[in-house]
Amino acid sequence: MEKLSSAGRKEPETRRPLGAAVYQWVDERLGISDVVKLAAKKRVPEHKHSFWYYWGGVTLFFFIVMCLSGVLLLLYYRPGESAYESVRQITYEIKFGWLIRSIHSWAANLMILSAFVHMFSAFFMKAYRAPREFTWWSGIVLLLLSMTFGFSGYLLPMDDLAYFATKVGLSIPAVVPVVGPWVSDLIRGGPEITSFTVSRFFALHVVIMPALFIPLLMFHLALIQKNGMSMPESEFDKPEAERKSIPFFPNFAMKDLGVWLVALNVLALLAAVFPWSLGAAADMLTPAPMDIHPEWYFMSSFQVLKIFGGIIPGVTGEFVALGVFQLGLLLWFLVPFFDPSTKGGLRAKLTTYFGLLTIAILLVTTIWGYWVLPSSH
Amino acid sequence: MIAIIAVIHVMISHFAIGGGFFLPIAEAKALREGKPEWLKKLKGYSQFFLVLTGVFGAMTGVAIWFSIGLASPSGTSLLIHNFVFGWAIEWVVFLVELAFAAAYYYTWNRIPDRLHLRLGYIYGIVSFVTLVIINGILTFMLTPSEAWLSVAGSGQEATVFFQAFFNPTYWPSLGLRTLVCLSMAGVFSLVVFSRLDGEKEGTVKRQMIQWSAMWLLPSFFLMPFFLLCYLWLVPASQRELMALGISTIGMGVFTQVTRMSLITLMTSATIVVVVYLLAYRNPRGFRFGAAMVVVFLAFLATGATEGVREMLRKPYVITDFMYSNGTRKNQVAGFNQQGYLTASSWAPNKSAITPQTAQTNPSYAQNPTGDRMFLGQCMACHTIDGYRSMKALLRGRNEEAIGNILKMLHEPSSDSPYKGFMPPLVGSPEEIDALRSYLHSLVIPTL
Numbered sequence: 001m002e003k004l005s006s007a008g009r010k011e012p013e014t015r016r017p018l019g020a021a022v023y024q025w026v027d028e029r030l031g032i033s034d035v036v037k038l039a040a041k042k043r044v045p046e047h048k049h050s051f052w053y054y055w056g057g058v059t060l061f062f063f064i065v066m067c068l069s070g071v072l073l074l075l076y077y078r079p080g081e082s083a084y085e086s087v088r089q090i091t092y093e094i095k096f097g098w099l100i101r102s103i104h105s106w107a108a109n110l111m112i113l114s115a116f117v118h119m120f121s122a123f124f125m126k127a128y129r130a131p132r133e134f135t136w137w138s139g140i141v142l143l144l145l146s147m148t149f150g151f152s153g154y155l156l157p158m159d160d161l162a163y164f165a166t167k168v169g170l171s172i173p174a175v176v177p178v179v180g181p182w183v184s185d186l187i188r189g190g191p192e193i194t195s196f197t198v199s200r201f202f203a204l205h206v207v208i209m210p211a212l213f214i215p216l217l218m219f220h221l222a223l224i225q226k227n228g229m230s231m232p233e234s235e236f237d238k239p240e241a242e243r244k245s246i247p248f249f250p251n252f253a254m255k256d257l258g259v260w261l262v263a264l265n266v267l268a269l270l271a272a273v274f275p276w277s278l279g280a281a282a283d284m285l286t287p288a289p290m291d292i293h294p295e296w297y298f299m300s301s302f303q304v305l306k307i308f309g310g311i312i313p314g315v316t317g318e319f320v321a322l323g324v325f326q327l328g329l330l331l332w333f334l335v336p337f338f339d340p341s342t343k344g345g346l347r348a349k350l351t352t353y354f355g356l357l358t359i360a361i362l363l364v365t366t367i368w369g370y371w372v373l374p375s376s377h
Numbered sequence: 378m379i380a381i382i383a384v385i386h387v388m389i390s391h392f393a394i395g396g397g398f399f400l401p402i403a404e405a406k407a408l409r410e411g412k413p414e415w416l417k418k419l420k421g422y423s424q425f426f427l428v429l430t431g432v433f434g435a436m437t438g439v440a441i442w443f444s445i446g447l448a449s450p451s452g453t454s455l456l457i458h459n460f461v462f463g464w465a466i467e468w469v470v471f472l473v474e475l476a477f478a479a480a481y482y483y484t485w486n487r488i489p490d491r492l493h494l495r496l497g498y499i500y501g502i503v504s505f506v507t508l509v510i511i512n513g514i515l516t517f518m519l520t521p522s523e524a525w526l527s528v529a530g531s532g533q534e535a536t537v538f539f540q541a542f543f544n545p546t547y548w549p550s551l552g553l554r555t556l557v558c559l560s561m562a563g564v565f566s567l568v569v570f571s572r573l574d575g576e577k578e579g580t581v582k583r584q585m586i587q588w589s590a591m592w593l594l595p596s597f598f599l600m601p602f603f604l605l606c607y608l609w610l611v612p613a614s615q616r617e618l619m620a621l622g623i624s625t626i627g628m629g630v631f632t633q634v635t636r637m638s639l640i641t642l643m644t645s646a647t648i649v650v651v652v653y654l655l656a657y658r659n660p661r662g663f664r665f666g667a668a669m670v671v672v673f674l675a676f677l678a679t680g681a682t683e684g685v686r687e688m689l690r691k692p693y694v695i696t697d698f699m700y701s702n703g704t705r706k707n708q709v710a711g712f713n714q715q716g717y718l719t720a721s722s723w724a725p726n727k728s729a730i731t732p733q734t735a736q737t738n739p740s741y742a743q744n745p746t747g748d749r750m751f752l753g754q755c756m757a758c759h760t761i762d763g764y765r766s767m768k769a770l771l772r773g774r775n776e777e778a779i780g781n782i783l784k785m786l787h788e789p790s791s792d793s794p795y796k797g798f799m800p801p802l803v804g805s806p807e808e809i810d811a812l813r814s815y816l817h818s819l820v821i822p823t824l
Contacts, residue, residue, distance in 0.1 A: 046662070091626065098626040099639070251659065258654030261647045262670055268643040269677060272636040275626045 038225070042248035045231045052121035053229065053252075054259045059118050061260045062111035063217070065267065066149075069104040070206070077156065079202035080195045084281045087157040091278045102271035108150055110267060112297045115143050123355045126339065126348070127230035133336040135227065138220040140333060145213045147297055152205040154295065158198055163282030164292045166201075167193055172305065175318040192284065233348075291373045300362045301325060303369035328358070379444040384680040386437035388561060390507075391554065393430035393474075395562030397504040399592065400426065400481070401497025406588075408490055414581045420485045422569050427482045429565075431475055449757055451703030452518075452694040459525075459534050459541065460514050467510045474503045508558070512551050513542035519690050520545040520610065521698060529698050530707060549607035556596035556603065557679075560648075563592030564675045567656055571668035575661035586660035590652045597649040612696060615689045618797050631798055634688045637681045644678035692800045700800030702757040712803035713787075718746065723753035740815070747815025750808055754800070761819060768819050776817040783809055783816075 016024075027033045044053060076094060078086040090097035119139060122128065128136035155166040170193070174184040189196035235243055246252055294302050301321075308321035331354075339351040400423055407415035445453050457464060477500035484493055521529070524540035534541070566589035573582040608616060622632025652671060656663045694701050704712065712720065741748040755767065762768045771779060785793055786802035787809060802809065 051666075093624055095623050097624075098622075102626075254654045254658045255662075258651050261651045261654070262674070265644055265647060265674055265677065269640055272639050275632075275636070277626065 039249050040247065042225060042228065043245040044229050044248050044252040045235060046244040046246055047232070047235050049125060049232050049234075052118075052125065054256060055114055055118035055121055056224075057256045058259060058263050059111055059114040060217075060221075061263055062107045062114060062267075065107040065264075066104065066111060067210075069100050069107065072100045073104055074206065077202075079156070079199045083156060083158040083195070083198045084278075087159075087278060091276075098275050099271060102275040103267060105276040106267055106270045106274075108153065109295070109297075110263070110270075112143075112146050112150060114263075115146055116297075119143060120355065120359060122230075123335070124352060125230060125232045126351075128336040129230070129340055130336070131227050132223070132230060135220060135223045136336055137333060138216055138223070140329075142213065142216055142220060145209060145216070149205065149209050149213070150295060150297065152201045152209065155193070155198060155201045156205065157278060158195075158282050159279035160282050160286070160289070161279045161292075163193060163284070164288040165294050166197075167288065168292055168302075169294055169298070172318065172322070175315040175322065177319070293369065293373060296366060299369040300365040303365040303372075306369075306372075307365075332358075379441070379448060380680065380684065382437050382440045382444055384676065384683055386434065386441055387557075387679050387683055388676065389430055389434040389437060391558045392561040392565045393426075393434050393478075394501070394504045394508050394555075395558035395560070395592070396426050396430070396565065397478075397497070397501035398559075399562040399566060399589075401494050401501060403588070404490075404497060405494055408494075412581075412584070414578070415585065418570070418573070418581065418585065420482075422566070423482045423485065425569060427478050431478060435471075435475075449694055449701070449703060452699060452701075455695060455699060456514055456518070460517075460538075462538075463510055463514060463542065467507060470503060470506050470510065474500065474507060477503055505555075505558075508554055509551065512554060513544070513547055516546040516550045517541050517544050518695055519615070519686070520612065521695055526697055530705070545610045546607055549603050549610060552603040553600065553607060556600050560593045560596045561675065563589050563652070564671055566592065567652065567663070567671055568665070568668040571656075571663050571665045575663075579661045582663075583660040586656050586663050590657040593649045593652055596645075600645060611689060614797075615691075615696065618689060618691060619685075621797065631794070634685055637684045637688065640677060640681035641685060644674050644681065648674045648678060691798045692796075702754045702800050704754065704800055704803055709801055709803050713805070715805070717753065717804035717808055718749055721753050723749045740818070744811060744815045744818070746808055746811035747813075747818075750804060750812040751815055754802060754804075754812075767816065771816060771820045774820060776813060779816050779820070780813045783813055 023032075044050070073090065076086055076090050076097065077083070087101070090101055092098070122136070122139065151166075151169060155162050170184050170188055173187070174180045176183065185191060187197075187200070188194075189200045231243070293299060304324065305318050305321045308324070309317040311317060312320055335351060335354075339347045341348070400419060403415065404419055407413070407419065442453075477496060481493070481496045481500050484496065488496075517525075522537070522540050522544040524537040525534060525544075528534055528537055567586065570582060570585040570589060573585070575582050608619075618631075618634045619638055620635065622635025626632050626636075648671065651674060655667050656671070690696060690701075692700050694703070697706065699705050708720070717723075738748075751767075759765045759767050759770075771782075774782075783802055786795060786799055787804075789796050789799075789801055802812075804812070
C-alpha cells in the first residue's frame with residue numbers, strides 16, 4: 001500500500017511485523033498505549049523488606065482462584081432444600097468435584113491468611129501514611145468482606161458442622177439491644193436456620209458480596225497504581241540515589257507470577273493431601289456438638305466473647321465484647337491519623353507496639369480458643 | 378519413614394548423576410569460552426557435590442536398606458537373591474563412583490585441564506551406570522516380566538536374569554529418571570549459585586543461574602512422553618488404582634494414588650515456569666530463599682511421583698508374585714488349608730510364654746496366635762496406633778463387624794472395596810478368629 005508524502009508523491013510504506021501492526025490498529029481504537037505508559041511508570045522499591053510486597057498479590061491470586069473454583073461449583077450446587085445433596089454429589093460422585101470443592105475451601109482459608117499477613121506487613125511498614133490512607137481503609141473493609149464471604153459460604157453445604165457453626169455465629173448479633181434480634185432474623189430469613197437461610201446466604205455469597213468486593217478491590221488496586229508502592233522508613237533515610245527499584249512491568253510482575261505459581265502448588269498440595277470432606281446432613285433436632293467452633297479466623301472473636309461472657313454474665317458480657325471489637329476496629333481505622341508523620345518518633349513507636357499487641361492478642365486468643373475445645377483433650 | 382528417607386535419597390542420588398555431567402560440561406564450557414571466574418565457582422561447587430552425594434547420598438541409601446528390611450524382609454530377600462550379581466556390581470560401581478568424585482575435586486588445578494575433564498566425564502558415566510542397575514531392580518518390582526513369573530519359585534530364576542532386569546517398564550523408567558537427573562542438577566546448581574553476590578559478581582551469577590535453569594528444560598518437554606509410555610506398560614489392574622479417586626474422596630486412603638498423581642502433575646508442570654520467572658528472568662536477584670522454594674517444589678514432585686510409583690504396586694510388592702505383607706500368591710491356598718503360622722516365620726512358640734512375657738509383651742501373652750497373625754500379615758503396612766493406625770481404622774466397630782471385614786479380606790470378591798490395595802487374608806479359621814479377637818482388643822470403644 002502506498003501513502004502520499006508531504007510533496008504529494010507516492011511513497012512505499014515500509015512493512016511492519018504483524019504483531020506491531022495489530023497493536024497499532026487496536027491502539028488507534030482503544031488507546032491502550034496510554035494504559036501501557038501508565039503501567040510502565042510503576043516501580044517497586046528493592047530493599048531487604050521487599051519480600052512483603054508479594055502478599056497483596058498472593059491474596060489477589062487466591063481471590064481469583066476462589067472466583068474460578070466458585071463458578072465451577074455453581075454448575076452443580078443447588079441452594080435451598082437440595083443444598084446438602086448437591087454438595088454430596090459434588091464431593092462423592094462428580095468427577096473431580098471433590099478437588100474443586102477442596103480447592104475452593106482451602107483457597108478461602110489461604111486468602112484470609114495472606115490478607116492478614118498483607119495487612120500486618122503494610123501496617124508495620126507504615127504504608128497507611130499519606131497519601132495512602134484510603135488504600136488502608138479500603139483494605140480493612142476488603143478483609144472484613146472476605147471474612148463475610150467465608151461466613152456466608154460456610155453454611156452452604158448444610159452439613160451439621162455448617163449448620164451449627166452458623167447458628168452459633170448468628171446468635172452474636174442478637175445480643176445487640178433493640179435491633180439485634182431483628183438483624184439476626186433478617187440474616188436468617190426467620191427465627192431459625194432453614195433452607196431459606198441457605199438461599200439467602202447463597203445470594204449474599206454469590207451476588208451481593210462480589211458486587212461489593214470487586215469494585216472496592218478495583219479501587220484498592222487503582223490507588224496503589226496512582227500512589228505507587230510505599231517504602232519502609234529505613235529507605236527514606238537513604239539518599240535518593242542509593243534507593244533501588246525495578247519496573248513493575250515486566251520485572252516485578254514476572255516475579256509475582258512465579259510466587260503465584262508457588263502459592264498454586266501449596267494450594268494443590270493441601271487440597272490433594274487434606275481434601276475437604278462432608279459431615280452428616282444438618283439435623284435441627286439434634287443438639288450442637290460439644291466442640292462446635294467457627295473457622296480459625298473467627299476463633300479469636302469467639303474466644304473473646306467467651307472470656308467476657310465469663311466475666312460479665314449473660315448477654316451483657318457478649319454485648320461488652322462486641323463493643324470491644326468495635327473499639328479495636330475503630331482504632332485500627334484511625335491509625336493513619338494517630339501516626340501520620342514520616343519521621344520516627346513516639347507515636348510511630350507506639351503504633352508499632354499497638355500492632356504487635358494486636359497480633360499477640362489475636363494469636364493467644366485463637367490458640368486459647370482451640371485449646372479449650374473438648375475434642376482437644 | 379521409608380518415604381522421607383527414600384525421597385531425600387532419590388533427590389541426592391539423581392543429583393549425583395546429573396551433577397556428574399553438569400560439572401564437567403560446565404568446566405568444558407568455561408575452558409572453551411575463557412571464563413576463569415566460572416572455574417573458581419565450579420571448584421567450590423564440586424566440594425559441596427562430593428560431601429552431599431558422598432556422605433548424605435550414601436547414608437540415605439544405607440538407611441533405605443534398614444527401613445525396607447524392617448518393612449518387607451521377604452520382599453528384600455527376594456530382590457537380593459534374584460539380583461545378587463546386580464547388587465554386587467552396583468556396590469563396586471559405587472566405590473568407583475566415589476573414588477572418581479573425590480579425585481575430581483582434589484585434582485582441581487593440580488592436573489592438566491583435559492585430564493581433569495576426563496575424570497569428570499568418567500565420574501558422570503560411572504554414576505549413570507548406578508542408575509542403569511538400580512532401575513532394573515526397581516522396575517522389576519512393578520513389572521517382573523512374564524519370563525520371570527513363569528519360573529519364579531522354581532530355583533531357575535537366574536536363567537531369566539536379563540528378561541527380569543530389562544522388564545517392560547525398564548526403558549521408560551530409565552528415560553524418566555535420566556530426565557530427573559538433569560533437572561536435579563539444575564535445581565541444586567540454582568541453590569549453589571544463588572549464594573553468589575548479585576551485585577559484586579553480577580555477571581557470573583547471571584550466566585551461571587541462567588545456564589543452570591536451562592537444565593530443567595529437557596524434562597519439561599520430554600517427561601510427558603516417557604510418562605505416558607511408562608503408564609501404558611503398567612499392568613491395567615494396577616493402572617486402575619489411579620482412577621479410584623477421580624469421582625470421589627469417599628474411599629479415603631484408596632484415593633491416595635489419584636491425589637498424589639495430581640500433585641505430581643501440578644509440581645512437574647509448574648517448577649520449570651517458576652524457575653523461569655524467579656531465576657532466569659531475574660538471575661542477579663535470585664537468592665538462597667527462592668532457591669530453597671524451588672528445592673521444596675522438587676521435593677514435592679519427587680515425593681509424589683515416587684509415592685505413586687510405590688502405591689501402583691498394591692497389593693503386591695512384586696507384582697503377581699508376592700503381596701505387600703510377604704505372602705506369595707502361590708502360597709495362599711496352602712496357608713488357608715494348613716494354617717498361616719505353621720509355615721510362616723512368625724509362628725508363636727507357645728512354650729516361650731512366661732510370667733516375664735506377660736509383662737514385656739502382654740498382647741502376645743494374651744493371644745499369641747492373633748498377635749503373630751497381625752505381625753505377619755498386617756504390620757508390613759499398618760501400625761497399632763501410629764501410621765495407618767489399626768486402632769483408628771477399626772474405631773467404633775464391634776467384634777462382629779471386624780469379623781466381616783476379615784471375611785471380605787479372606788474371600789475377596791471382584792467388587793470388594795479392598796481388592797486393589799489389600800492382600801488376601803490367609804490362615805485357618807482358628808487363626809482368623811484369633812486375629813479377630815486380637816483386633817477387637819485394640820479397638821477403642823465409642824461412648
